[in-house]
Amino acid sequence: MNRERAxxxxxxxxxxEVRRVTALPDGSAVRQWQAPRVMLAAxxxxxxxxxxxxxxxxxxxxxxxxxxVRQLSRPGISPGIRPDSLLLRFQRARTTPGGTTRPAPAAxxxxxxxxxxxxxxxxxxxxxxxxxxxxxxxxQTPAGARFSxxxxxxxxxxxxxxxxxxxxxxxxxxxxPARPLTAVDDQGTSYQFLLIGGFRTAVLDLVPDPPHAIRWxxxxxxxxxxxxxxxLDPSDPQHPPLETTVTRTATSPGEILLDGIxxxxxxxxxxxxxxxxxxxxxxxxxxxxxxxxxxxxxIAAALYAAGALPPASPVPGQLAGLCERVGxxxxxxxxxxxxxxxxxxxxxxxxxxxxxxxxxxDGSWAAVVAGLPELDGVQLTVLGLNHSEPSTFMHLLACxxxxxxxxxxxxxxxxxxxxxxxxxxxxxxxxxTRGLTPWKDTTxxxxxxxxxxxxxxxxxxxxxxxxAPSAQVRLRLPLRWQ
Numbered sequence: 001m002n003r004e005r006a007x008x009x010x011x012x013x014x015x016x017e018v019r020r021v022t023a024l025p026d027g028s029a030v031r032q033w034q035a036p037r038v039m040l041a042a043x044x045x046x047x048x049x050x051x052x053x054x055x056x057x058x059x060x061x062x063x064x065x066x067x068x069v070r071q072l073s074r075p076g077i078s079p080g081i082r083p084d085s086l087l088l089r090f091q092r093a094r095t096t097p098g099g100t101t102r103p104a105p106a107a108x109x110x111x112x113x114x115x116x117x118x119x120x121x122x123x124x125x126x127x128x129x130x131x132x133x134x135x136x137x138x139x140q141t142p143a144g145a146r147f148s149x150x151x152x153x154x155x156x157x158x159x160x161x162x163x164x165x166x167x168x169x170x171x172x173x174x175x176x177p178a179r180p181l182t183a184v185d186d187q188g189t190s191y192q193f194l195l196i197g198g199f200r201t202a203v204l205d206l207v208p209d210p211p212h213a214i215r216w217x218x219x220x221x222x223x224x225x226x227x228x229x230x231x232l233d234p235s236d237p238q239h240p241p242l243e244t245t246v247t248r249t250a251t252s253p254g255e256i257l258l259d260g261i262x263x264x265x266x267x268x269x270x271x272x273x274x275x276x277x278x279x280x281x282x283x284x285x286x287x288x289x290x291x292x293x294x295x296x297x298x299i300a301a302a303l304y305a306a307g308a309l310p311p312a313s314p315v316p317g318q319l320a321g322l323c324e325r326v327g328x329x330x331x332x333x334x335x336x337x338x339x340x341x342x343x344x345x346x347x348x349x350x351x352x353x354x355x356x357x358x359x360x361x362d363g364s365w366a367a368v369v370a371g372l373p374e375l376d377g378v379q380l381t382v383l384g385l386n387h388s389e390p391s392t393f394m395h396l397l398a399c400x401x402x403x404x405x406x407x408x409x410x411x412x413x414x415x416x417x418x419x420x421x422x423x424x425x426x427x428x429x430x431x432x433t434r435g436l437t438p439w440k441d442t443t444x445x446x447x448x449x450x451x452x453x454x455x456x457x458x459x460x461x462x463x464x465x466x467x468a469p470s471a472q473v474r475l476r477l478p479l480r481w482q
Contacts (some may be wrong), residue, residue, distance in 0.1 A: 365481070368477050
């Protein structure tokens with residue numbers, strides 16, 4: 001990749017957009033104050049590591065400033081822009097450090113300093129209204145100790161509280177513990193729990209930080225009831241070793257990013273039949289309009305210019321082919337549409353025609369724990385799966401990553417390998433981030449991925465496929481649903 005070329009491209013694009021927007025008829029320029037092309041290009045180049053956050057912020061600030069000055073100078077235009085606001089933007093543009101480089105994430109802590117234990121235990125009646133707390137896995141790092149959990153709330157079948165809007169980040173469930181949760185370990189130390197929630201998923205922090213060697217916790221319940229023993233030293237580790245395949249292959253950051261865009265398009269179309277070129281898929285929110293316009297083409301052009309996408313890469317043509325097959329003809333990608341699509345993309349398209357199988361039972365879970373081989377400094381560990389109608393979630397521990405800014409193609413953290421799922425029924429699934437919580441060291445994050453479409457009954461195993469620039473990994477996870 002070439003950072004100088006990336007910044008030059010972004011500046012030239014911003015100048016072009018200023019001329020284009022201000023040349024529009026009176027009133028149109030006001031409505032297009034936030035030009036999506038500059039924003040998408042800047043965010044894509046940052047996500048691919050082709051430009052640092054400071055340089056991108058400076059270009060965008062200067063773009064806003066230039067556009068605002070042009071707007072104020074046009075006779076008869078009163079967009080409601082205050083001069084002092086423009087001055088503030090100008091000052092920010094002058095003081096934003098454009099040449100600094102975003103520090104690379106620190107290397108993940110050695111695996112020996114992490115402890116991950118499958119738990120798979122239900123704490124009944126933990127929430128007001130009859131909800132249960134499911135402890136899937138126990139995780140201990142130098143930053144502390146947590147349980148990865150799921151929340152099973154009582155409610156009418158098929159209408160779970162807090163059903164996610166596909167276009168918005170997941171919100172915490174409206175559930176409060178029925179009583180404070182406390183525990184005592186095998187050494188007699190007492191702990192309290194802090195619940196940090198996501199959408200029907202959460203982490204449970206132990207306070208204070210326990211020693212590394214505790215063997216069990218007794219969770220204290222209501223007065224007069226027996227304590228619930230949580231075994232943190234299981235005597236039956238997983239045997240035989242899980243099947244793992246590592247393929248050393250070069251994949252550019254731009255190709256991984258375009259693969260993620262394809263996944264998001266397929267996720268938004270999940271549950272609907274493929275559309276014809278005359279029927280545009282409806283965008284669920286304003287943030288998703290980039291999926292159904294020339295956003296993919298603008299992003300591909302920026303990646304080409306920065307050297308983050310090889311000139312001979314087949315992925316832009318494959319993305320163009322996918323867009324045209326699902327009814328997005330104005331994608332803006334200049335590469336000829338390809339007929340042959342990557343297996344995960346084609347598999348999801350085939351699934352739109354398949355007769356639906358029986359869904360997993362609401363509240364199902366599988367307490368499987370497994371680590372993927374390290375990929376370019378990123379270490380991922382699966383912390384279990386749970387199904388909360390209508391969605392299936394995979395819990396992850398990600399080490400060596402940093403939180404990512406919100407944008408239309410965000411996956412929550414950088415740099416997260418591209419992740420696809422193939423189940424024992426032969427069905428393919430995409431994944432999207434549905435919540436995350438950083439730990440004290442910001443390179444360790446616990447997160448939840450929604451598997452789309454959800455897993456169906458009879459899925460005895462899933463293959464987790466992860467793609468990073470240096471290698472691709474396939475990890476097979478056996479699933480024992482409870």
